[in-house]
Structure formats: structure tokens, C-alpha cells
Amino acid sequence: MFDRKLDIAFWDHDRMQALRDGSVAIDGVDPTFHSGRIVTDIFERMIKDRAYDAAELGLSYFLRTMDFDDLPFLAIPVFAARAFRHSAIYINRASGIAGPRDLAGKRIGELALYGHDAGVWAKGILSDTFGVTPDQSRWLVGGIDFPLEPIDWVPQPHPSGVAVEWAGGATDLGALLVDGELDALISADIPKAVLDGNPAVGRLFENHVDVERDYFRRTGIFPIMHLVVVTRELAEERPDLVKAVYRGFTEAKAACATALARGMTFNNITVMIPWLSALIAEDRALLGDDWWPYGIARNRSVLDTFLRYHWEQGLSKRRMTIEDVFVPYLLDD
CATH class of the missing domain: 3.40.190.10 (Periplasmic binding protein-like II)
Incomplete structure (x- = not known):
């Protein structure tokens, strides 16, 4: 039984495909998934038009909205894009x-x-x-x-x-x-x-x-580039649905990681990257078996470092904390 329709936007990331193809469901949610020509199209539609209930945003793009007079979004600890820089x-x-x-x-x-x-x-x-x-x-x-x-x-x-x-x-x-x-x-x-x-x-x-x-x-820092935000109204009015969205993203990421790890048995022959299995093994040895972690607990240091950088570089009006920017009921995850 669906409790609510939600519009959710993200780029064409492998860790989110299980949501788009329906193999992972979001409890109580009838989702419509959206994307864009380039990822910043999603950012623009969310920030300018409030086009979605939940969406991928660049971390700096999101933090700049925290200085709006009327706070539009809060984050959930789903990290859509990470990259060493x-x-x-x-x-x-x-x-x-x-x-x-x-x-x-x-x-x-x-x-x-x-x-x-x-x-x-x-x-x-x-x-x-x-x-x-x-x-x-x-x-x-x-x-x-x-x-x-x-x-x-x-x-x-x-x-x-x-x-x-x-x-x-x-x-x-x-x-x-x-x-x-x-x-x-x-x-x-x-x-x-x-x-x-x-x-x-x-x-x-x-x-x-x-x-x-x-x-x-x-x-211990694997830099975060993008996360997922929800509208403030949804965060305040329906914590149950926000938690379900978070679980859905988490399960989709786990499904992707499991498929890559299991694929090592067959040398990941479904992917056109030579020596991919060896690279996955090397990355897991350094980063851990869950090498792309969601949640606050395993990302507190990386998030706090970015918040410090954002303030030191004059991009935030104040030195924000993790508690300022994430929904409070997922802080212990």
C-alpha cells in the first residue's frame, strides 16, 4: 500500500539503479524518478523550482541554501558522489x-x-x-x-x-x-x-x-561531493517517509556493491574494464568492504572537514555543524 507519491531526482549512478529499475522499493512510497541532461540540471530544478521531494545536490550547492532566509532543505546521509580530488x-x-x-x-x-x-x-x-x-x-x-x-x-x-x-x-x-x-x-x-x-x-x-x-x-577521508536532500516540509511532517527513502537508497547501494563483489568470482566479465576485479580487491583492502559508506557515524570526520573548509573559504556565513544540516532522526545512523 502506497502512502504517498514522491518525486525523487538523481543522476545515473550505478549505486541508485536498483531504485530506478524497481528491484529495491521504498516502503510506503510511490516514487517517480527524474534525472537531467547533466547533473547540475537536477540541482537547478531543485533549488530554483523546488521541483522534487528529494534530490541529489552538490554539497556546496546545498550548503549555500542554508543561508537562505527560509531554509528549504535538510540532508539525509546518502552520498551520491564521492571522489578524491x-x-x-x-x-x-x-x-x-x-x-x-x-x-x-x-x-x-x-x-x-x-x-x-x-x-x-x-x-x-x-x-x-x-x-x-x-x-x-x-x-x-x-x-x-x-x-x-x-x-x-x-x-x-x-x-x-x-x-x-x-x-x-x-x-x-x-x-x-x-x-x-x-x-x-x-x-x-x-x-x-x-x-x-x-x-x-x-x-x-x-x-x-x-x-x-x-x-x-x-x-580516513574519502571526499564527499554530492548528497541527497529532502524538502524541509517533508522532513518535518513525515519522518517515516524520509527514513524509508534513506533505507531505499541504502539498500540500492548495497545491492550494487554486492553485485560488484560477487562479480569478482567471474572476473567481472560483464564490465568492459580490464583488471577491474583486482582494483575492487585493492580498494576493499584500503577502504573496507563497505567502501562507499552512508550514514553519519562513518562519515562524521569527512563531513565536518568539508563544513570547515566551506566556512574557511568564505562560502558559509557561519561555521555549520552536522546537526545543523541533517535531519535529526538520522543522526545516529
Whole structure:
């Protein structure tokens, strides 16, 4: 028996497909699932139009809504996207950047927002580990490889002491990096020039996999990019349904992880990635058998680190806590 229809939006992630194909149900909910041309289409429709009852949002996009006069959303501890972000820092090889500290004084591009999710992590890591802070550089915000209109549906703060410009919708930051008009670039998306092997550009950390694995060993942090939010009204009026949505996402993720692990028996032959089974085994040895954890308990440190970075980088009006942003009845999960 369905208690309520809910509109739920998320990108085409493998860990959520069991919801979309119906093999995992959400108790008491008749769901309609939505997506978008790109993942930020989902963000925009949720923030501008309140188009869904629950939706995937970038962590920084969500935190910016916490500064609205009328709080629109609360989060549930479902982490739709995670990625290590040492690999998100690209350089022009002629820029004189041999290591992280050489970023000081340079002109750096950033994808979409000053403080997009990958940028918050990368800047925080540069600051914590190498003493390189955003105010030491000049920033140009724009698109990569296709035109990008300004993301004017969320606040775009930055500290007065940090030089930030908008590049314009037709500007390609990847091309500027190749041409040397940018010394470096921080981007969640990999520029086409890097994918094509253009010799003019590369990564700040060419051995980024080793660096990122060492980062996890030292910190226990597997960076979170996106989470799932629900409308404040739903969170306040129907905790039972919000808990059911959380359980549904959790069961769908577990089904995906189980299929990958069981697939190792047959060398994961259903997937076109050579040596995938060996990579899964290596990741499980480092990250644990549940290598993509949901819930607050196993993610408290990573979440608190992002909240600190967001505030330190001038993107939040106050230093928020986990208790400020998540529904209270899932804090103990």
C-alpha cells in the first residue's frame, strides 16, 4: 500500500539503479524518478523550482541554501558522489609550477562556481597540507569544453581578499589552460586537452592515485561531493517517509556493491574494464568492504572537514555543524 507519491531526482549512478529499475522499493512510497541532461540540471530544478521531494545536490550547492532566509532543505546521509580530488588540479606545464606551493601568485581557473565541490576539497587540502590558501592566487570561474551560463540560482560569495572573476559563458577554461592564459585549473570535470594527452597540460599530482591513497591512509577521508536532500516540509511532517527513502537508497547501494563483489568470482566479465576485479580487491583492502559508506557515524570526520573548509573559504556565513544540516532522526545512523 502506497502512502504517498514522491518525486525523487538523481543522476545515473550505478549505486541508485536498483531504485530506478524497481528491484529495491521504498516502503510506503510511490516514487517517480527524474534525472537531467547533466547533473547540475537536477540541482537547478531543485533549488530554483523546488521541483522534487528529494534530490541529489552538490554539497556546496546545498550548503549555500542554508543561508537562505527560509531554509528549504535538510540532508539525509546518502552520498551520491564521492571522489578524491588531488587529481582535480591541472597545470600548464610552462607555468613554472613544480609543486603545490608554486600555485601561490598564479592565475587559476575553476569550473562553474568559486567553490564548486571539487574546488572546496582541493583548496582545503592545499591549505591544510601545503599552506597554500586561496587568497594567494587569482581566480577565473567559467566552463570547460562547452558553453556555461552563470549559475545565478545560488549565492556566490567569496572573501573580499580573494580576487575572483567570471569568465563569460563562451569562454573555455581548458583552452585558456592550454594557451597559458591560466597557470592552473581546478575542475571536477577532466578537460578535453588532458584526456587527449595534450603535452601543454598535466596534473599537479601526476601520481595522483598514490597520493590519494596515502591521503586516505593518513586522514580516513574519502571526499564527499554530492548528497541527497529532502524538502524541509517533508522532513518535518513525515519522518517515516524520509527514513524509508534513506533505507531505499541504502539498500540500492548495497545491492550494487554486492553485485560488484560477487562479480569478482567471474572476473567481472560483464564490465568492459580490464583488471577491474583486482582494483575492487585493492580498494576493499584500503577502504573496507563497505567502501562507499552512508550514514553519519562513518562519515562524521569527512563531513565536518568539508563544513570547515566551506566556512574557511568564505562560502558559509557561519561555521555549520552536522546537526545543523541533517535531519535529526538520522543522526545516529
